[in-house]
Amino acid sequence: MLIDDQSKTVQALSRPEAYGLKGKKVEVRESNISTVFLAGDKAYKLKRGVKYPYVDYSTLEKRRDACEKELLICRGTAPGLCVGVETVVLDKGGKIKIGSQATDKNAEIIDYLLVMNRFDEADLFENLAEAGRLDRFEMMDLAEKMVELHKNAEVFKHRGGAAMIRGRILENDELMRCFVPEIFDPDDIDALKADALEALEKYAPLLDERKAEGKVRWCHGDVHFHNIVMLNGKPALFDPVEFNDELTHIDILYDLAFLLMDMEIRGLRRLSSILFNHYMAYSADWEGVPALPLFLSCRAAVNAYVYAQRSSETKDKELSERLAKQAYEYLVTARRFLNPPPPVLVACGGLSGSGKSRIGRELAPFIGSPPGAVILRDDVLRKNMLGVDPDDSLGEEAYTPENEAKVFELLCTECRRVLATGQSVVADALFHDENQRKAIEALAEQAGVEFRGFWVDAPLEIRKERVASRKRNPSDVKTAAVLEKQLDIDVGNITWDKVDTSGDRLATLAYVRSLLAEKKQGNK
Template sequence: QIDRLDRLSQVALEQHRQLLDRRRDEGRVRHCHGDLHLGNVVLLEGEPTPFDCLEFDPGLATIDVIYDLAFLVMDLLHRGLRPHAQRALQGWLEISEDDEAMALLPLCLATRAAVRAKVSGLQGEADEARHYLDLAVAMFDTTAPLLVALGGVSGTGKTTVARGLAPDLGRPPGAVILRSDVIRKRLFGVAPEEKLGAEAYQPEVSQRVFRRMAERAARLLSSGQAVIADGVFGDAWQRELMEAAADGKGAAFAGLWLEAPEAVLADRIAQRRNDASDATAAVLRDQLRAIDRTQITWTGVDASGDPRATLAAARGSLRTGG
C-alpha cells in the first residue's frame, strides 16, 4: 500500500509540476498555518479558531494555500465527516475562486493523510496509521467528473438540494456548488447576503453571470472535480451553456428542473433570511410568466414537499439517469 501511494504521488507530482511552479510565481505559496488538522482547531466563543501553527520553521509553513486547507479537509474525511469537508472546501472556493487548485487537491489530500499515517505509526497507533494510509491512496480516486444543473424558479429549494447532493457526488470531498446568486454578488463586489438593485439583473449582467458559471464549471471539470450548477436557468441559452460546458470536457451531465405550486414558492420566499437570493413574490410571478415549461427538457423533480423529500426525489432522478 505504501509502494502504491508512492507511485501515485510521484505520477501526480510530475503531472502538476508546472502548475505548482506557476502558482508559486503567482503568489499562491505563502506563509500559512502549516499544521491545520482538527487537533489544532478549537471552538472559541462559537467560532472555529486555528491555533498552534507551525512556528519552529517558517520554511515548512511556506506552502501552497491549497496544501494548507487540505489538512483540514483530509482530517474531516478521516473522521467520516465528508459533508463537513465539502462545506469547508466550498466556503474557501466561494471566497477565493481558486478553481485551478482543485487539480492539486488529490495530491495534497493524499500527502496530508500520509503525514498523519507516519505520525500515527511513530506513536504506535497501527490501526490509525493504516486508516490514514488507506485514505491517502483513496484520494487518487479516478471517478469521472459529473455536472449536475439544478434549475427552477425561485423558492423551489435548489440550494438546499445542491448542498444535500454535493458530498455524495464525484471524488472526495464532493461536488463544488456554483450558485448564480453568489456569482452575481461577487461581480458587484458585495457580500452574498447584501441586496442588489434592478440594474444587477439586466440581461447583459445575466450574460456575464452565466458565462462566468460555465467557465468555472469547465475549469473544475477539467481538474476532475464534480460540479453542481444552481440557478433559475429560465432561458434556453443558459441551459445550453451548462450542457456545453460538460460536453466540452467529456463529463457526464444531468439537468434537473425543480417544480412546486406558486403558493408554496411564495411562502418560502417570504420566510427567507440572510440568503444570497434577492427574489421576491413579484420576481417569482415574473419568472412563472416568462418561462415556457414546454421548452425545458431537463428531468422534472417534485419540490412541493419538505426538503428531505425533494432531496430524495433529486437523488432518485440522478440514479435513474435523469
C-alpha cells in the same frame, strides 16, 4: 526521537502542588510533540524535548522560542485563548513548579510552558461533531474564519510551489518506509509515490503560478477538528505549527486541505462539502481547485507517517495496534484521493425559492471525489465577478442582460476547468432559458462526462415564504415582490427530471439521489 529527558518535569507538573493548587486533580493530555496539563482554570503546554525531521525541541532555548512564537500566532487565530509564557523552575529544595509559584528567586529555569485559558473540551470541534452538534452554519462560520486568516496573512513568494510539494511527496515516502513491513506494505508506498509524482507533473505549472500570484502565505499549518474550539459562539483555531516555517509558509488551499482530509477520515463528507464550497464562494479561488486532490493526498500521507510513529513509540499494545490501523487507513486514503471516480456534471435549475440550491448543496457530498462536487452557483459567481462578498446585496443595475450573459459564460468556463481535472460539478442557476439548458448539456457532452439535469419547483406561496426567510444566502431575491417579477418567464420545454420540493426535505433528497443512482446503473 527523545533528546532531552523531561520525565521528572512531567511527573512534577502532573501534581496540583506545582501550580499552588490544593485538592484539585491535574489532567494530562499527550501528543507526539507536546504534553498539556489541565490545572484549575488554565492549561499549560509543555513542548516535549524531541527532535524529528520536521521539528526540533531538543534544547531549552528552542522550547522557549517555540512557546513565545505560538503565543504570538494564537493572538491572531484564537484571541483570548493563549495568555502568556510561564517558566518551569527547580528550587534549591529540589522541587519543580511553575515560576509564578516559586519563592526562591534564584530557582533554576528548567523549561517553559505556554499558558492558555482552559475551555470546555465538549466545545472542541471533534467532540461537537461526535455529539451531532455541528451543521451548516457552523461550517459557514469556520469557512469564513479560514478565508479571513488567509486573506490577511503575510505572502511568501520564495516558498511553496511545485518544489515544496515535491519535497513533501519525497519526505512522506522516505518517512513511511521506516515502518515497513511492520505497518505499511512497500507496494502501497510505491504506488502512492508514483501517483503523486504523476499528479505533480500535471499540475506543477499551476502550483508555480499560484506561488507567483501570492497564494503561498503564512498559514496555521495544522488545521483539524482537534485544534478548533467554539469560543463565544465562533470557531477559534489553536495549536498552530510554530516550529517549522516550511510547514506554515504554504499554499492556502494546502492549509485548507488538512481540514478537509481530517473531516473525510471522520466520515463528515456532508459538512466537509459545505465548508469547502462556502470557502470557495468567499475566496473565489476557483483556479486552485485542480490541485486539491494532490494536496489532500499529501496531507493524508503526512498523517500516515505521524500515526505510524506514534504507534511505534507507545508502550500500550492496544493503543499501538489502533494507531497502526489508523496509519494504514491514512495511506489508503492518500491513494484514493489521487484515483477519483469519473466526473459528473449535475445541473440544478429552477426559479427563485424553488429549493434548487438546497438540492444542489445536499447532493454535492454524494457526487464525485472528496469533498464532493464543486458547486458553481450563478449568484456566487456574479458577486465574485463584481468583486463583492456573497452576502453583499446588489442592485438591479447589476442584473443587466450583458452581465447575465457574462455570468453564464463564467459558469460554463469554470465548469469546463473543474471537470477537466476529474472533479465533479453541481451547476446551480436559474437555467430558465431553454438555450442555457441545452448549452450546459452540450458542455457535458464535449467534456465527455455524465450529465444529469434537475428542474426544481414548488408552489408559489411556498417559494414566497422561502425567499422571505432567507439567511446568509447569496441570492438577492429576498422578497415576494422581487420573486413576482419572475412570474412572466417562459421556461420553454423542460426535458430534465422534475423535482417538487414542497414535501418532506429528506424524502425529496432521497428521491433525487435515487434518480442519480438509476442513471449510474443505466450507464454501466
